[in-house]
Amino acid sequence: MLCAMADDTRYNLKRVPESQDFILTSEIPLYPGDAACGLIILEDGRYLLQLRDQKADIFFPGHWGLFSGAVDQGEDPLKALYRELEEELHLKIKNGTPFTRLEFDLTYVSLSRYYRMYYEVSLKELELTSLVLNEGKEIKHFPPGKCLH
Numbered sequence: 001m002l003c004a005m006a007d008d009t010r011y012n013l014k015r016v017p018e019s020q021d022f023i024l025t026s027e028i029p030l031y032p033g034d035a036a037c038g039l040i041i042l043e044d045g046r047y048l049l050q051l052r053d054q055k056a057d058i059f060f061p062g063h064w065g066l067f068s069g070a071v072d073q074g075e076d077p078l079k080a081l082y083r084e085l086e087e088e089l090h091l092k093i094k095n096g097t098p099f100t101r102l103e104f105d106l107t108y109v110s111l112s113r114y115y116r117m118y119y120e121v122s123l124k125e126l127e128l129t130s131l132v133l134n135e136g137k138e139i140k141h142f143p144p145g146k147c148l149h
Contacts, residue, residue, distance in 0.1 A: 027056075028056045028057050030057070030058075030059055031111070032059075032104065032106070032111065032114050033070050033071070033114055034070065034071040034077070034114050034115050034116075034117075035068050035069060035070055035071060035080075035114075035115075035116050035117070036068060036069065036071050036077040036078065036080040036081035036084065036116075036117050036118075036119065037066045037067070037068035037081070037116055037117065037118045037119070038066055038067045038068065038081055038084075038085055038096065038118075038119055038121045039066060039099055039118055039119065039120050039121065040066075040067060040121045040123050041120060041121065041122055041123065042123055042124075042125055042128075042141055043122075043123075043124055043125055044125070045143070045144060046141040046142060046143055046144075047141065047142055047143075047144060047147055048067070048123060048128075048139065048140075048141050049064045049065060049066065049139070049140060049141070049142060049147070050064070050065055050066070050067050050088070050133075050135070050136040050138070050139055051063075051064055051136055051137045051138035051139070051140070052064070052065055052136055052137070053135070053136055053137055054137070062137075064140075064142075064147075066118075067084065067085055067088050067089065068081075068084060068116075069081075069083070069084030069087070069088070071117070077117040077119075078096050078098075078117075078119060081096055081117075081119055081121075082094065082096065085121070087134060087135070088133070088134050088135040088136070089131045089132060089133065089134070089139075090130070090131065090132040090134070091123075091127075091130075091131060093121055093123075095121060095122055096119035096120070096121050097119060097120045097121075098117070098118075098119055098120075099118040099119055099120045100118050101115055101116070101117045101118070102115060102116045102118075103115050104116075128141075
């Protein structure tokens with residue numbers, strides 16, 4: 001779900017100081033659940049990513065990742081993605097195409113099974129100007145190769 005990225009001055013990435021890195025220091029228990037994730041792709045192939053907040057009560061704080069969110073009990077994953085994108089970006093879309101679904105079985109550590117459903121979402125460059133970031137520290141678009149570093 002996440003693309004963790006190191007500092008890179010070419011893309012003006014800002015990392016939270018390690019002394020504040022909750023990913024290694026938080027004592028707040030986190031419990032995974034079903035989630036829908038958007039691979040938001042611009043017309044030229046770049047991906048739109050979110051720099052996650054530096055909060056102790058979320059997974060992968062301070063890392064770059066996809067826009068995503070929890071799927072409520074009984075909710076359709078695609079509708080959950082539409083809801084999350086509207087909440088997080090004021091983005092009203094209806095063009096999510098299934099990409100893949102990952103299933104996780106954590107019953108061996110006394111947790112449950114859960115999934116991550118990924119959808120491709122096309123976005124026109126012109127639509128970037130209307131986005132409002134309501135969750136996360138920053139939003140940026142990156143060429144595909146940068147998401148792998």
